[in-house]
Amino acid sequence: MIKKIAITGFGIVAPSGIDKKAFWANIKAGRSAIKKIERYDSSLYPSHIGGQIHDLDVYSHVSSRLLQKIDPFSHMALIASEIALKDAGIDVSKENLNNIGIFMGNALGGWLYGETELRDLYIEGREGVSPYMASAWFPAAPQGQVSICYGIKGYSKTIVSDRASSLMAIGHAIKILAKEKVEFILAGGMEAPLSPYGLLCCNTNGQISKNNEHPEEAYRPFDKHRDGFVVGEGAGIMILESEERAKKRGKKAFAYITGYGTTCDGVDRIKSDPNGKQLARAIRMALDDAGYSPKTIDYISLDGAATLEGDISEVAAIKEVFGKYAKDVPVSAPKTMFGNLLGASGAVDVLVTVLAMEHSLIPPILNLKDIDPKCAGLNYCRDRAKEHNIRRAIVISRGRAGINAVLALEKG
Amino acid sequence: MDTKTKVKDVIVKLLKVKPEEVREGLSLEQSLGVDSTEMVEVCIALQKEFGISIYEKEVAKQHSVEQIAKVIDSKKK
Numbered sequence: 001m002i003k004k005i006a007i008t009g010f011g012i013v014a015p016s017g018i019d020k021k022a023f024w025a026n027i028k029a030g031r032s033a034i035k036k037i038e039r040y041d042s043s044l045y046p047s048h049i050g051g052q053i054h055d056l057d058v059y060s061h062v063s064s065r066l067l068q069k070i071d072p073f074s075h076m077a078l079i080a081s082e083i084a085l086k087d088a089g090i091d092v093s094k095e096n097l098n099n100i101g102i103f104m105g106n107a108l109g110g111w112l113y114g115e116t117e118l119r120d121l122y123i124e125g126r127e128g129v130s131p132y133m134a135s136a137w138f139p140a141a142p143q144g145q146v147s148i149c150y151g152i153k154g155y156s157k158t159i160v161s162d163r164a165s166s167l168m169a170i171g172h173a174i175k176i177l178a179k180e181k182v183e184f185i186l187a188g189g190m191e192a193p194l195s196p197y198g199l200l201c202c203n204t205n206g207q208i209s210k211n212n213e214h215p216e217e218a219y220r221p222f223d224k225h226r227d228g229f230v231v232g233e234g235a236g237i238m239i240l241e242s243e244e245r246a247k248k249r250g251k252k253a254f255a256y257i258t259g260y261g262t263t264c265d266g267v268d269r270i271k272s273d274p275n276g277k278q279l280a281r282a283i284r285m286a287l288d289d290a291g292y293s294p295k296t297i298d299y300i301s302l303d304g305a306a307t308l309e310g311d312i313s314e315v316a317a318i319k320e321v322f323g324k325y326a327k328d329v330p331v332s333a334p335k336t337m338f339g340n341l342l343g344a345s346g347a348v349d350v351l352v353t354v355l356a357m358e359h360s361l362i363p364p365i366l367n368l369k370d371i372d373p374k375c376a377g378l379n380y381c382r383d384r385a386k387e388h389n390i391r392r393a394i395v396i397s398r399g400r401a402g403i404n405a406v407l408a409l410e411k412g
Numbered sequence: 413m414d415t416k417t418k419v420k421d422v423i424v425k426l427l428k429v430k431p432e433e434v435r436e437g438l439s440l441e442q443s444l445g446v447d448s449t450e451m452v453e454v455c456i457a458l459q460k461e462f463g464i465s466i467y468e469k470e471v472a473k474q475h476s477v478e479q480i481a482k483v484i485d486s487k488k489k
Contacts, residue, residue, distance in 0.1 A: 065429060132449060
């Protein structure tokens with residue numbers, strides 16, 4: 001059993017809102033933020049819908065001089081970090097900088113910066129490429145920018161594990177905190193996949209919805225008419241510290257992270273193993289880590305890949321672990337409202353679950369009209385948020401090639 | 413426009429700083445905190461502006477706008 005790790009502050013930068021209140025108001029109302037991508041002509045892409053953020057600059061204190069040197073995914077991480085630190089009541093300048101860590105998850109890197117400079121390379125030649133190219137696009141760039149912004153010097157890491165990246169970053173962070181290597185950690189993830197090349201890669205991956213005519217209805221996991229997930233951009237960053245430290249500084253935890261489990265399917269380079277055995281093992285690992293029996297779980301935040309194998313295996317895993325109780329425990333996939341934020345999705349799912357605990361309200365899964373018979377038998381919270389006291393929850397996050405990660409949470 | 417004013421103009425536009433931040437007599441590092449990577453960008457922008465080859469060893473962050481202008485003027489001759 002791991003130590004209880006407190007979540008004492010968080011910042012969400014998402015298509016449903018940047019400010020916590022605005023974000024939760026949209027989630028609570030079951031409002032979709034999925035729209036056609038219009039920042040460039042995306043109409044020739046088989047899938048050209050997504051969860052976009054339009055008002056990043058409104059919340060930004062980043063200088064235009066720095067903005068020239070970073071990709072939007074670093075910009076999002078800087079904004080989310082600032083909000084999270086403020087939310088936690090932490091003034092970094094008064095802390096020991098050697099004892100602060102940064103654990104981030106990202107799947108794709110900063111492609112808007114990367115592809116723009118590559119275009120310049122082929123058009124203008126070598127000298128057309130910004131010297132910041134090398135430091136702007138790679139997945140650990142946001143970790144670096146956050147550390148530079150605050151002068152943070154402690155044990156830090158960026159995890160790249162496809163869509164499970166940020167949940168795995170949180171999983172690593174809590175283990176480092178339990179070992180008392182640092183005092184507190186900024187943990188989470190960020191993703192900006194809606195650049196022309198980024199979106200093309202998502203398209204060629206073949207797992208995203210082509211329901212361009214009805215963007216708000218496109219993301220429909222566990223539904224018979226599913227055709228893949230919808231991509232979104234954003235960041236979710238939380239402040240993690242030991243229960244003792246939070247108490248000592250008089251800060252009430254929003255929630256505690258109590259367990260973590262991760263496994264690999266080891267079957268296919270893209271698809272999940274349909275039998276869900278390894279996801280089930282990851283769920284058990286997280287529950288055992290937390291010391292929870294399945295019956296005590298009040299809510300499951302689903303990965304909701306909206307692919308045949310992804311959905312079937314997720315339901316199979318839950319049925320295997322929860323047995324008869326699988327039909328009772330409320331489940332949902334709030335990301336159907338704002339898109340799958342890929343490497344940032346797990347962190348944002350954790351934060352939605354924390355908000356759900358705080359408000360005793362289960363956020364809905366949208367567009368689940370006609371449940372796939374192979375996915376039936378779970379207590380889906382559909383279309384509308386439902387009042388429910390959530391004391392304990394688990395969050396599932398998965399990546400291509402059968403990466404499974406599960407986090408156990410407890411209300412603060 | 414003299415070379416010094418042109419150099420200052422290039423730097424202000426490139427680094428998105430206010431003209432008054434580029435202080436006379438101070439190096440780019442001292443007045444603007446320019447680092448070596450930014451200096452690569454400055455060199456490329458100056459090359460484009462003046463149509464001459466300028467190498468990083470000739471123009472450094474330790475130089476002021478006046479010193480950079482002198483280097484450019486000497487190369488134009």
